[in-house]
Amino acid sequence: MAHHEIEEMTKRGVIGVWTHGFYDGWAPNYLLSIANNHNSIGRFYETFGNGGADTRVRTLRPPDTRREWYRPNPPLPKVKWSARDNINMQESAILLGMNNVASSGEKFLNNFYLKSKRSVGKARAEGPAAWVFPADDARPAEQASLLNLFELQGVEVHRLEKEWRIPAAQESLGEPGTDQEKTAEKPDAPAKSKEAKKPAETIIPAGSYVVRMDQPYSRLADMTLDTQYYSPRDPRSYDDTGWSLGALRNVKTTRVTDLAILNAAMQKMGRIDPPGGIEGQGKTLLIQHNTDNTLATLRFRLPSVPMEAAEDSFEADGIRFKAGSFIIRNADRPQLEKAARDLGIKLHATSATPSVSTHPLAVPRLALVHNWQNTQNDGWFRIPMEELKVPYTYVADTWLRETTLLREKFDVIILPPMGGGGPAGLSVALRGLPMRGDPRPWKNTSETPNFVAPGLDSTDDIRGGLGYQGLANLERFVREGGLLMAVQTSASLPVAGGMTEMVNVADARAMQAPGSVVLSTIDDKKSPITYGYDDKLYVYFRQGPVITVGGNFGGPEAEESAGSPSRSSGRGTASDPDIIQGRPYEPPEKPVRRSPHEQELYVPEDLPDFVRFAIPPKDQQPRVVLRFAAEKDLLLSGMITGGNEIAEKPAVVDVPHGRGHVVLFANNPMWRGETMGSYFLVFNAMLNFDHLDVGTAAVKSK
Incomplete structure (x- = not known):
């Protein structure tokens, strides 16, 4: 199809049309995936842009104008270009492509039929036979939401009429949030009898939902429910590498390979509404x-x-x-x-x-913050708020700069990911768009009547960013009892801005994590932020930040780093003790083993008074709520290299400040309509914003 369009465009004298300029296409999250996921053909066109509507003379880079094996007719080094040229080229190619499909309609229709037929045969050809959603899932509303999403996409959902038993040898993906993940027997595990090692069969209750893999759109369901593996040897992914929806939505799923389930008595469902x-x-x-x-x-x-x-x-x-x-x-x-x-x-x-x-339980007044450079990330927060009927006010960073008494207006302010992390990210947030030239309005006028939809934000001037005054206003908001939630790259703002103690936020040094599904564990079961959750939770993580907690006061670590020798150079071997000559040998004290939680806030008894003075009181120390799993258990879907940088590090931290709190997220709890399982980390914090101290030693002592 691409060669047909290239031939037809080139035949008409159009310069610079080629194919093989692919992105990896790994993540199924662009519009072309709608066709690809439904046994059709998705087309991806990219045409030279212009950064605006004006006509300009553009100079291209030499790499873009060289003749290559896949590009015998490269673009000109310099071209007069406009948005109209962009649209004309795309429209021409699309019309030629549509004509090609219409002229060869029988061939394309037959291809669609063959793909659908092979999808029906998937259950018996390569498997699995089905995906099962157990009837006893603790989250029936979220389970129904995911199944209804499949129904919307044309995927059939059935319901078991009777209990079904999966043989012990059956392969199962496990259940997000529980201890049923695939596990292997550790080599050093104590020997057990064959009877004790024998796995039990899995019982699927009557009323459980079944997504069969012998249907035309089986591959769509299988692709979104299964785990993904992206090899670090492959070129760096353009987008997310993992998206297992059952895990991200904290919904139980079981991958069934036993074909017998296809013969079980079941009824085809329509829309699923959980009983209430x-x-x-x-x-x-x-x-x-x-x-x-x-x-x-x-x-x-x-x-x-x-x-x-x-x-x-x-x-x-x-x-x-x-x-x-x-x-x-x-x-x-x-x-x-x-x-x-x-x-x-x-x-x-x-x-x-x-x-x-x-x-x-509070009914908080919520502000959702955006800047004027990019509103995509905060859009993924707006969508769940609107779908779930959670009222919010959409405010700009420039408005925060100009509004002193924020606490009179709001109880909770959310900073979605905005800009970069670290000190550079703080600089970008404070500066915003440069205060140069004339004011830059963003509002409806007679010339721009469609800039702002009803209910969205507008301003007479988008320049200036948060500014130092805006940072001061946010600090005062928290100090006077408000809750500030800062997500991913925005976490650097309250930390570098002085609203937290004993917390550090940094970019990863060498880790590569281009959008993956990772495991976390509840670190503080008494925190209101974790209300309702089980011990484990899969979350979405992309590259950073790395959050650490503690005062770095010293003290022996729990153990030496793996593979590093623990003795000094001297006589003997690496495993022998270092015996200092001229005095009797005294074996060293064994280091105290501490969990990451214990080590973070450990204060040695011999800490000098002038250092101890800097330690905040217990009721002002950070509280790790959610923690990333150990490195060996960390990755479920996607790709991570250098995962030791976040392994067992905090994922969500609650930091008291004045009468309020700052909650920092290393994960993104609201992303692309996928992470419903972590939404309630945000909602719990909101509904309990004025009681986040519950469960701390400070509260118990009152």
């Missing part, structure tokens, strides 16, 4: 915190209804409720019943009084 409502009797309503994102919708839908968060797990009527579960006392039952049915949330009514400490 109230069961039981009593004036107190309890909602299990399962991190389903519809819980945030419920809170903001009923802002006038008092709701409390349980500060620990508790039991009521024989049901075990997690920490963070919602407690609603003396509620309007019909009002809650309707909301529960609409949102697919189950409530339990009880006459018992939960014996657990609680605090009010």
